[in-house]
Amino acid sequence: ESPAAETARHHSIAVLPGDGIGPEVVAEAVKVLDAVTDPAGVTLEKTTYPLGAAHWLDTGEVLNEDTMERLRQHDAILFGAVGAAPNDRRVPSGLLERDLLLKLRFGLDHYVNLRPATHYPGTTSPLADPGTIDFVVVREGTEGPYAGNGGTLRTGTEHEIATEVSVNTAHGVRRLVRYAFELAQSRARRKLTLVHKHNVLVNAGRLYQRTVDEVAEQFPDVTVDYMHIDAATIFLTTDPARFDVIVTDNLFGDILTDQAGAITGGIGLAPSGNINADRTAPSMFEPVHGSAPDIAGTGTAQPTAAILAGAMMLEHLGHPELADRVNRAVRADLEENGTATRGTTRVGDDVVARLRA
Amino acid sequence: ESPAAETARHHSIAVLPGDGIGPEVVAEAVKVLDAVTDPAGVTLEKTTYPLGAAHWLDTGEVLNEDTMERLRQHDAILFGAVGAAPNDRRVPSGLLERDLLLKLRFGLDHYVNLRPATHYPGTTSPLADPGTIDFVVVREGTEGPYAGNGGTLRTGTEHEIATEVSVNTAHGVRRLVRYAFELAQSRARRKLTLVHKHNVLVNAGRLYQRTVDEVAEQFPDVTVDYMHIDAATIFLTTDPARFDVIVTDNLFGDILTDQAGAITGGIGLAPSGNINADRTAPSMFEPVHGSAPDIAGTGTAQPTAAILAGAMMLEHLGHPELADRVNRAVRADLEENGTATRGTTRVGDDVVARLRA
Ligand SMILES: CC(C)[C@H](C(=O)O)[C@@H](O)C(=O)O
Numbered sequence: 001e002s003p004a005a006e007t008a009r010h011h012s013i014a015v016l017p018g019d020g021i022g023p024e025v026v027a028e029a030v031k032v033l034d035a036v037t038d039p040a041g042v043t044l045e046k047t048t049y050p051l052g053a054a055h056w057l058d059t060g061e062v063l064n065e066d067t068m069e070r071l072r073q074h075d076a077i078l079f080g081a082v083g084a085a086p087n088d089r090r091v092p093s094g095l096l097e098r099d100l101l102l103k104l105r106f107g108l109d110h111y112v113n114l115r116p117a118t119h120y121p122g123t124t125s126p127l128a129d130p131g132t133i134d135f136v137v138v139r140e141g142t143e144g145p146y147a148g149n150g151g152t153l154r155t156g157t158e159h160e161i162a163t164e165v166s167v168n169t170a171h172g173v174r175r176l177v178r179y180a181f182e183l184a185q186s187r188a189r190r191k192l193t194l195v196h197k198h199n200v201l202v203n204a205g206r207l208y209q210r211t212v213d214e215v216a217e218q219f220p221d222v223t224v225d226y227m228h229i230d231a232a233t234i235f236l237t238t239d240p241a242r243f244d245v246i247v248t249d250n251l252f253g254d255i256l257t258d259q260a261g262a263i264t265g266g267i268g269l270a271p272s273g274n275i276n277a278d279r280t281a282p283s284m285f286e287p288v289h290g291s292a293p294d295i296a297g298t299g300t301a302q303p304t305a306a307i308l309a310g311a312m313m314l315e316h317l318g319h320p321e322l323a324d325r326v327n328r329a330v331r332a333d334l335e336e337n338g339t340a341t342r343g344t345t346r347v348g349d350d351v352v353a354r355l356r357a
Numbered sequence: 358e359s360p361a362a363e364t365a366r367h368h369s370i371a372v373l374p375g376d377g378i379g380p381e382v383v384a385e386a387v388k389v390l391d392a393v394t395d396p397a398g399v400t401l402e403k404t405t406y407p408l409g410a411a412h413w414l415d416t417g418e419v420l421n422e423d424t425m426e427r428l429r430q431h432d433a434i435l436f437g438a439v440g441a442a443p444n445d446r447r448v449p450s451g452l453l454e455r456d457l458l459l460k461l462r463f464g465l466d467h468y469v470n471l472r473p474a475t476h477y478p479g480t481t482s483p484l485a486d487p488g489t490i491d492f493v494v495v496r497e498g499t500e501g502p503y504a505g506n507g508g509t510l511r512t513g514t515e516h517e518i519a520t521e522v523s524v525n526t527a528h529g530v531r532r533l534v535r536y537a538f539e540l541a542q543s544r545a546r547r548k549l550t551l552v553h554k555h556n557v558l559v560n561a562g563r564l565y566q567r568t569v570d571e572v573a574e575q576f577p578d579v580t581v582d583y584m585h586i587d588a589a590t591i592f593l594t595t596d597p598a599r600f601d602v603i604v605t606d607n608l609f610g611d612i613l614t615d616q617a618g619a620i621t622g623g624i625g626l627a628p629s630g631n632i633n634a635d636r637t638a639p640s641m642f643e644p645v646h647g648s649a650p651d652i653a654g655t656g657t658a659q660p661t662a663a664i665l666a667g668a669m670m671l672e673h674l675g676h677p678e679l680a681d682r683v684n685r686a687v688r689a690d691l692e693e694n695g696t697a698t699r700g701t702t703r704v705g706d707d708v709v710a711r712l713r714a
């Protein structure tokens with residue numbers, strides 16, 4: 001057996017619970033992770049970092065270099081959600097997004113933003129006839145319109161010009177597309193759909209299309225097609241079952257994955273991995289949903305997305321069989337109990353009971 | 358009565374049927390337009406221009422300067438759809454989009470792309486519980502990511518860099534936002550939602566938000582809110598009834614309006630106006646759907662979107678009462694007959710019969 005195939009059994013995890021319901025759902029994810037790893041002799045050593053809106057209000061710091069350095073030393077990061085109440089004007093709009101979330105993605109080179117979309121039995125899709133929804137969006141995470149390029153001229157005047165520059169590199173697109181093909185190859189349907197808008201965004205679009213065409217040659221058993229982003233929102237409404245793996249840019253992926261969360265029965269079920277597939281820095285796993293300050297403290301938050309994010313983390317750490325156990329327990333739990341409010345800790349307890357059974 | 362209030366009764370219309378089902382649906386729109394204008398003493402003098410994929414294959418020209426000049430002389434343009442079959446490799450991808458559709462929008466300064474989304478009685482939404490869908494998207498049409506700025510470096514190599522520059526001007530955003538507020542003001546619910554992604558696209562986002570805040574002061578009875586584009590795709594799935602007027606940028610508008618078409622029961626019903634609200638050049642009205650080469654010639658294309666686009670044109674030409682008659686006839690027709698295939702000409706005939714009744 002090669003050294004690469006040896007799986008570590010001890011992992012150092014940074015836990016970033018965040019604000020609002022973040023700590024509540026992360027607590028359930030941790031509970032489930034412990035329940036599945038302990039009997040397998042796998043240990044997760046957790047260090048909690050208090051980052052988010054409350055932390056910023058307390059300290060005036062979002063994410064300093066020292067914390068960033070410490071985060072880098074972990075094997076993975078489990079993240080809850082951050083953000084103050086929308087009417088809390090003390091936290092400047094966009095501050096946590098840029099200086100925490102995007103800083104982590106860019107700083108830790110999370111170039112694959114992996115977002116599975118699954119319609120679980122026992123849950124209700126808002127679509128009248130959803131069919132079998134089971135696809136994964138492979139969203140670029142470190143360039144495109146999120147690059148933070150652009151600026152303003154004559155700022156604040158009636159002659160202002162504001163630009164946003166989407167920066168796309170062959171390197172960035174290639175590593176993303178390769179990841180997507182490998183994933184598609186490993187799945188039953190082996191289908192990959194590039195989503196872009198290459199009839200209008202010709203420069204970035206051609207780079208994506210050319211890269212997909214090139215990489216496709218190494219994956220002859222993966223079926224490839226292309227769809228414009230606008231058409232993709234139609235098919236996510238009328239025929240989401242057609243999708244298997246979607247590869248797309250940072251902004252289109254942002255949009256499609258929220259829509260995917262909606263059609264599968266709510267983003268309370270949607271997990272997300274911010275993955276550095278070269279493993280030069282820790283990857284980060286989180287629910288797609290936000291901090292939901294309106295229901296924080298009521299004990300009603302749905303922890304399923306956070307638990308599923310924990311399973312993605314186990315898979316990334318080299319424990320696909322443990323990830324699988326969690327996924328199956330969650331699926332069975334949803335099938336039996338649906339998503340009606342059972343209470344946050346109750347859901348965690350039920351999943352744990354199933355793992356022990 | 359001021360001269361501006363006098364409505365012309367004679368209009369010169371450029372008709373661009375295009376390819377595929379374009380000519381078929383435009384024929385029905387023209388039939389309906391004639392049926393409603395004739396008895397009212399309004400005349401539409403039509404000149405047909407053969408533009409599109411077939412025209413390009415015949416002549417090697419997409420849209421020459423001479424034709425552009427002639428189009429400028431008309432009072433309005435009625436457009437069908439353009440595009441060859443997807444597997445017809447003779448027409449370069451993106452050619453018609455850029456050199457015809459976008460050239461018209463930019464050349465004729467169609468800065469408002471107006472797209473109503475209505476769920477008609479008698480039609481079926483793919484949403485299980487759509488509620489009352491009746492909103493309008495006011496999409497920017499002449500800047501943003503569609504500006505055609507950007508380029509490539511080290512093109513075609515493994516070190517390629519491809520950029521897309523979204524260009525947004527205070528002038529461009531202001532005239533759009535004013536139009537949207539005026540529209541919101543005229544509607545029953547008087548609600549305006551700005552959709553953007555100002556937490557990430559901060560430069561363009563701030564310009565939009567500031568402009569909305571400024572213009573809002575002149576419209577105190579319009580309720581204003583803000584939503585990120587990703588959240589908007591969720592609410593279009595879970596609660597589309599909450600929207601009244603959405604104002605948004607060119608790319609977000611492209612995406613939202615296709616999703617809006619899907620949730621209201623198919624883009625076979627969605628009309629669109631490319632409007633130069635300063636009237637320095639003719640506005641253009643079209644169905645949102647494409648040329649659907651697969652069903653062209655079968656006589657089954659749904660002409661409703663084209664007919665509704667004709668009604669938008671009548672409104673723009675100063676005949677709101679005639680537009681209203683067409684809209685009511687279409688609504689009654691859908692309520693009675695639904696969208697099941699009746700045949701393209703049959704739908705036109707039925708709407709005409711209703712107008713005459
Ligand atoms: C909060 C925001 C910066 C983020 C994004 O746009 O990527 C979020 O919407 C997401 O999808 O994770």
Ligand SMILES: CC(C)[C@H](C(=O)O)[C@@H](O)C(=O)O
Pocket residue numbers: 199200230454455458459611645
């Ligand atoms: C054909 C294409 C250029 C166009 C757009 O992106 O605007 C279309 O999708 C539309 O919405 O009218």
